[in-house]
Amino acid sequence: GFARLDHHRGVRKHFPEVIYGPGKTVEELTKICASFLEKKLPLLVTRVEPSRAEILLQKFPRLSYSPRARLIYFLPEKTEAKGFILIACGGTADLPVVEEARICAEAFGNKVEVIVDVGVAGVHRLVPELPKLRRARVIICVAGMEGALPSLLAGLVDTPIIAVPTSAGYGANFQGVAPLLTMLNSCAAGVAVVNIDNGFGAAYLASLINQLPERVFSRA
Amino acid sequence: GFARLDHHRGVRKHFPEVIYGPGKTVEELTKICASFLEKKLPLLVTRVEPSRAEILLQKFPRLSYSPRARLIYFLPEKTEAKGFILIACGGTADLPVVEEARICAEAFGNKVEVIVDVGVAGVHRLVPELPKLRRARVIICVAGMEGALPSLLAGLVDTPIIAVPTSAGYGANFQGVAPLLTMLNSCAAGVAVVNIDNGFGAAYLASLINQLPERVFSRA
Amino acid sequence: GFARLDHHRGVRKHFPEVIYGPGKTVEELTKICASFLEKKLPLLVTRVEPSRAEILLQKFPRLSYSPRARLIYFLPEKTEAKGFILIACGGTADLPVVEEARICAEAFGNKVEVIVDVGVAGVHRLVPELPKLRRARVIICVAGMEGALPSLLAGLVDTPIIAVPTSAGYGANFQGVAPLLTMLNSCAAGVAVVNIDNGFGAAYLASLINQLPERVFSRA
Amino acid sequence: GFARLDHHRGVRKHFPEVIYGPGKTVEELTKICASFLEKKLPLLVTRVEPSRAEILLQKFPRLSYSPRARLIYFLPEKTEAKGFILIACGGTADLPVVEEARICAEAFGNKVEVIVDVGVAGVHRLVPELPKLRRARVIICVAGMEGALPSLLAGLVDTPIIAVPTSAGYGANFQGVAPLLTMLNSCAAGVAVVNIDNGFGAAYLASLINQLPERVFSRA
Amino acid sequence: GFARLDHHRGVRKHFPEVIYGPGKTVEELTKICASFLEKKLPLLVTRVEPSRAEILLQKFPRLSYSPRARLIYFLPEKTEAKGFILIACGGTADLPVVEEARICAEAFGNKVEVIVDVGVAGVHRLVPELPKLRRARVIICVAGMEGALPSLLAGLVDTPIIAVPTSAGYGANFQGVAPLLTMLNSCAAGVAVVNIDNGFGAAYLASLINQLPERVFSRA
Amino acid sequence: GFARLDHHRGVRKHFPEVIYGPGKTVEELTKICASFLEKKLPLLVTRVEPSRAEILLQKFPRLSYSPRARLIYFLPEKTEAKGFILIACGGTADLPVVEEARICAEAFGNKVEVIVDVGVAGVHRLVPELPKLRRARVIICVAGMEGALPSLLAGLVDTPIIAVPTSAGYGANFQGVAPLLTMLNSCAAGVAVVNIDNGFGAAYLASLINQLPERVFSRA
Amino acid sequence: GFARLDHHRGVRKHFPEVIYGPGKTVEELTKICASFLEKKLPLLVTRVEPSRAEILLQKFPRLSYSPRARLIYFLPEKTEAKGFILIACGGTADLPVVEEARICAEAFGNKVEVIVDVGVAGVHRLVPELPKLRRARVIICVAGMEGALPSLLAGLVDTPIIAVPTSAGYGANFQGVAPLLTMLNSCAAGVAVVNIDNGFGAAYLASLINQLPERVFSRA
Amino acid sequence: GFARLDHHRGVRKHFPEVIYGPGKTVEELTKICASFLEKKLPLLVTRVEPSRAEILLQKFPRLSYSPRARLIYFLPEKTEAKGFILIACGGTADLPVVEEARICAEAFGNKVEVIVDVGVAGVHRLVPELPKLRRARVIICVAGMEGALPSLLAGLVDTPIIAVPTSAGYGANFQGVAPLLTMLNSCAAGVAVVNIDNGFGAAYLASLINQLPERVFSRA
Numbered sequence A, B, C, D, E, F, G, H: 001g002f003a004r005l006d007h008h009r010g011v012r013k014h015f016p017e018v019i020y021g022p023g024k025t026v027e028e029l030t031k032i033c034a035s036f037l038e039k040k041l042p043l044l045v046t047r048v049e050p051s052r053a054e055i056l057l058q059k060f061p062r063l064s065y066s067p068r069a070r071l072i073y074f075l076p077e078k079t080e081a082k083g084f085i086l087i088a089c090g091g092t093a094d095l096p097v098v099e100e101a102r103i104c105a106e107a108f109g110n111k112v113e114v115i116v117d118v119g120v121a122g123v124h125r126l127v128p129e130l131p132k133l134r135r136a137r138v139i140i141c142v143a144g145m146e147g148a149l150p151s152l153l154a155g156l157v158d159t160p161i162i163a164v165p166t167s168a169g170y171g172a173n174f175q176g177v178a179p180l181l182t183m184l185n186s187c188a189a190g191v192a193v194v195n196i197d198n199g200f201g202a203a204y205l206a207s208l209i210n211q212l213p214e215r216v217f218s219r220a
């Protein structure tokens, strides 16, 4: 086989392997989807363009697809969601990444809430959301342009923050480098950063953190 | 005054303000230290060169100083350490950052263990440490050169990992850019990254995560 | 002569030439200072290291020197200050640039107020300053680390903002590149940016803006 | 709703929110346009590709569109233009940015004049324009390639200059990085810089400056 | 002629010239292919897009084409393969480069084996392959994302490793810069690096190394 | 202990661990040297500044030190040198790296020859060396400035070439980035690259290649 | 008019203005071409894509077009070519730039010869061309990939060399940055560099140099 | 010997080898100087720090040294200077590079004139120099900060211009990268660029150009 699927990862890690879509042919994706569906394993395939997704959904009607997140997913049984992850973002242009993070975090068995459009340019819109931001166990903070939102949040709450820079912007934004640097240099402590546009990675880490108490004894 | 010290931060955040040493004159640091000591507040001043530290320690004998971490600290009462943070690093050259992270994490009230010299070049040295790595509630993974250690760990355990790239290396390392990029691109999920050499920031976030269960009700 | 001093600039521009210190020998600086003092022209020499400044001040006791701003200045007659420029900064590490901007702006004939330590990490410290921020005719906003302060201010007031990134920071700060990019990408409108650490340049432009009404008729 | 429109911004800021087009679906843009038109608010949507603009203009015939500036606009009542902003650019390739700046500046209630093709390569073409350049209250200077025009202007006039680097060029131009750096390093004082191709941002700040005298008392 | 083909290179070097496809017109490629086929020389043309390849294969049915590797090849006589080169890669997204390296290495007269999907994220999948990795005379290690596989291998075996970073990844991967830096900074010795996506170059050098003993006397 | 020395590496790899000097205190280096000397293991410590080396050599008179290569070494028994590695460099400024490579390669048990000053700027000096270049089993090619020497050599011989860019140069050399890129883009095949100034790494890989025939059976 | 054509430049400079195609609408190009043809001025329009060129050539049948160079040209009277410029390049992929340089140089009134495919990888192909290279008054040296050809030539001849890096290459070539840096760092003196792919700029400067003796008295 | 001096270069090139100082020990420089002095060859050693120069001048009193240019030189017989090279620079900070260029150009047998302090910020200072600028056979234009002077000059004269970016500046100047990019992107034709601070390289090329007519027959 072209790929060694790592079905046992569900034992070692708390979710079966998440498939990275780019660079795989539709034939390879078809085989992977079939293999997961057959074993009734939950499945996530990231970064699948609509035209490729369409072919797969025609073959496997049980699959779902979010065009905004470019995400194919199949979640056989709804696990009872635990804890509560909050995803906050600055503007509409960040929604693809928010969506990827939200679907993934739910797939990993978490309760998720989303706050859109609380960018730094309109701080007054952030204030009414503070109670909810403080209630969350972990915050995923998605921001493009200059990416200052995580710094602002970290000055207001002491919830762990996972910052996701997005490639939304132009010119000296350099496809997300500007917000990436902003987030890495946050002078407010309590922030760590994942790759540009990496909604999945943020959701995975947030899920590990959110589920910490439950899993604390079951590990050896 | 030249600086608005934020003594109330201890209420909102779980530690009084941590002072960033560079750019402050010895006179300013003296005033800050006096103000904290007087209020019996725990104190951390990061990145203080030995020559400047010496002056401060002569004035305030109650202060401690780690030359390797370039850290001044004063911890009035030993809080009972909770949970358990593990700090792993690749090599001796990463020790200054490990030390900064360790002292800070202990100051924030956490139990800390350190594993040195488990770099990617000697994977066999990592294996006997796996049980301890799995027992930790959160891992701070410090690495310079190519910075591959967090990727490796994330493939082996499902503990949240905070990766700290260090500036140890030369040439195409670009003062820590190489390990920073490595860590941001980790193909193993469960890793987020803080700034190059930022041991303090990693300790702060790790502490927030480690103490999640205890603080979950005390917040509004 | 090694340098064509541009004494007529005071007519065309609203201040005689400001001298850039680096790269000039002490002999050259001596000649320049003598030439200005003799003509009773106001004088600013930027970026002069203390050891070089000391030699010049011994020769010309009428000169003043700010070691923090590394600025030599001679202001023969106190012009009646007009309008009001506000300089805000995030932290103590930005003070050298604040100082350079303040002395220059005063030398150009402006009233200046300074607000220190209102960084993004402590937004609550910014609120009591809002009335003063709104009263200013133009704001110079100095910030290092991630440099998010100008974005925050631009969302709160509609005063023109000149943002100055500083080289305060480390690692992925890249000597001021991170705040520079943040400021260029500000999603709140009303911000323009000058070079890293360029307090003088910000003061010059702020002065042009502040004095607009008075000068509007005297130009042809 | 997907987006929190900030209709009150017109009170706090001197124009209702300007919409950033990229990353919004046509459906979202439709809702936003409808909401603004209904309230008879002036509307600007930046960076809308012709194909997307066509759909919106068919739905809302009252909207206007500039294909060169990729700008949708609706300006219900012609405010009496105040003051005078001058936009100067080096060459034809900068016209899209000039156009974005011009329409925005007029929408913000300013009188605008445009001078095209006065690049550094033909200094003699600049001389006859000097009187007009000196009459302006503020200059927006748009330049691609090496972006030297703002330096040149700042040596000739003492009008505040907002420099806009454009992505016009190739090779070591790096999509506008070369003129961006040129402008940030201007050895002639009186220049500040906005993001590459950010005609809107330049117009917004120029408008704030241009309208300073009128607004000086109405603020609290 | 537009190109000086270097048919004698087969004498000086151990393979006739390999043609770099990009930038050549289909007419030029046609002439080159005809010239090689006529002389019964083995032929490799790299980086040929499917649409261009199709035209060439219709003209010259003896040519073969790998769409994944974008490689046209003609190998008149199967040389008896000597030695043994192992190609290892992290994931499916690296397969185009693996394929280019494999076909080239076989064309140069080597026995080749391929191991797919042994990325750092699943170290346990690497262990069963160790005996084969140790048997190889030289390893070509292809990896995208963070590119940590060569470091890991170099810590486990003492076979010469040629590392090939691939452009598979996104965001802070910067089209292969991240794995390139990782590989250059490998803290495990025994690794050298070729250009991003350069499967051909890796195969050429691996072939030179693999065939060393046989050629050691035949050279002067 | 602070460092897990890997004395068994001599079994797995063909040389005991090579110590990276920077970041280790003199005390740590002292312990490491003592431990190696006691076990009569060959020892290499790279990048040791003269002042630190002096202290160590006074403690351990059996150690040798090359100030140009900044290398401490102890080679208890002269192994019979096998094969033949050629090190070629462009100019005098590359000698520190040449020296590091030469001592390391000899320590690893190889015969080494060095050709200095055959830079691209004087091709005629290269011609008389061609027979020797062709006789070598592997070439280490060290070059700073523009780093074109490996390309030139690879067009003339079909010996495997390990290219080492050096940081010798200034301005747009960017501390070795220019020759690094030159070498990675070599249009002549047969070249792979190690980190800037990494003479040790080049010697290690060259040694693995040079000793291939002898070790081919002893591995499992 | 949208553009101030600089028809007098032919007096001050030795060729009427050369038009930069990108960013101009077809309507604007039409007006420019008409204006030049009407005045019987020689005309060069660079970087015109075939589809746009086709429209212009249908309107103005007197225009010529080179699709490889993407250059439109009209040269009313063949000036008697003076002197002799040699254009040398490394490979077929550089031909678009060679072509742009050749047509431009001929348009400026120079005799031009072209040598293709003398790349560094095949030095032996360069030797028979040395007499011609030495006869030239000035050499334009075009190279992509690692761009080492100018260094090599400058070591062999003492003719002034204008080096043109091209964007031919991939990966760490960074669209021409690698050869640009190589050429700027040339350790052989006698080389200066123009922008990536700037065949026109190289031709213009080469022409100025080539025609120096003739023009030496006619200037004031 | 450690270095193959290329004394015959004077025949092939029009000056004996110029020695690059950095990376050579004082002993090596001593040997080189002795060897040149003995043969009565003219000698140039670039980039020699004052402390090293002092030692050499004590040994060889016939040598001269310019501390500003960090240049050691020995010019046995004053050749009759031919032609005329003009060196123009923007400000005092560029003088070290101007000085290196001037001494080298004179050493190569050229008449040289220097114009200082004609930067873009004071265009009016350039006008009186235009006749001299037009009389020159070739211009070396040295500029730091934003480096716009060559663009400006190229718009005013049609003399070949060799542009030298200097590292004078700070912040987003990036040690000369900003003026380097400006010069490469010059929208005025007739400019080519050498490495940052490379006064020697500019002088060498300018000399080749300046002496073209005289040497045109003596070459084969």
Ligand SMILES: Nc1ncnc2c1ncn2[C@@H]1O[C@H](COP(=O)(O)O)[C@@H](O)[C@H]1O
Pocket (backbone or CB within 6 Å): A186, A187, A188, A189, B017, B018, B019, B020, B021, B046, B047, B198, B200, B201, C091, C092, C093, C121
């Ligand atoms: N080493 C460090 N790295 C990053 N941030 C720090 C460091 N030390 C202190 N800080 C943060 O910097 C801020 C203090 O800045 P200051 O007011 O200048 O002392 C605090 O909010 C700290 O959280």
Ligand SMILES: Nc1ncnc2c1ncn2[C@@H]1O[C@H](COP(=O)(O)O)[C@@H](O)[C@H]1O
Pocket (backbone or CB within 6 Å): A091, A092, A093, A121, C186, C187, C188, C189, D017, D018, D019, D020, D021, D046, D047, D198, D200, D201
């Ligand atoms: N072309 C543009 N460049 C930069 N900022 C813009 C642009 N257009 C709109 N904006 C700003 O972006 C914000 C709107 O973002 P959004 O809420 O996503 O529409 C507003 O605050 C505008 O000031």
Ligand SMILES: Nc1ncnc2c1ncn2[C@@H]1O[C@H](COP(=O)(O)O)[C@@H](O)[C@H]1O
Pocket (backbone or CB within 6 Å): E017, E018, E019, E020, E021, E046, E047, E198, E200, E201, F186, F187, F188, F189, G091, G092, G093, G121
């Ligand atoms: N994919 C490739 N990557 C790097 N170099 C290549 C590639 N394919 C061919 N080459 C080299 O490029 C040269 C051919 O260039 P050309 O004469 O333009 O076909 C040959 O010397 C090959 O060794």
Ligand SMILES: Nc1ncnc2c1ncn2[C@@H]1O[C@H](COP(=O)(O)O)[C@@H](O)[C@H]1O
Pocket (backbone or CB within 6 Å): F091, F092, F093, F121, G186, G187, G188, G189, H017, H018, H019, H020, H021, H046, H047, H198, H200, H201
């Ligand atoms: N300052 C300089 N910048 C660039 N190249 C130089 C410089 N000084 C000398 N060179 C060149 O470097 C080569 C000498 O290198 P080396 O053999 O190391 O002395 C000669 O070919 C000179 O042309």
Ligand SMILES: [Mg+2]
Pocket (backbone or CB within 6 Å): A091, A117, D003, D004, D005
């Ligand atoms: Mg909004």
Ligand SMILES: [Mg+2]
Pocket (backbone or CB within 6 Å): B091, B117, F003, F004, F005
């Ligand atoms: Mg070790």
Ligand SMILES: [Mg+2]
Pocket (backbone or CB within 6 Å): B003, B004, B005, C091, C117
């Ligand atoms: Mg503070």
Ligand SMILES: [Mg+2]
Pocket (backbone or CB within 6 Å): D091, D092, D117, G003, G004, G005
């Ligand atoms: Mg024009």
Ligand SMILES: [Mg+2]
Pocket (backbone or CB within 6 Å): E003, E004, E005, E017, G091, G117
């Ligand atoms: Mg070829």
Ligand SMILES: [Mg+2]
Pocket (backbone or CB within 6 Å): A003, A004, A005, E091, E092, E117
């Ligand atoms: Mg996989």
Ligand SMILES: [Mg+2]
Pocket (backbone or CB within 6 Å): F091, F117, H003, H004, H005
């Ligand atoms: Mg030499």
Ligand SMILES: [Mg+2]
Pocket (backbone or CB within 6 Å): C003, C004, C005, H091, H092, H117
């Ligand atoms: Mg001056």
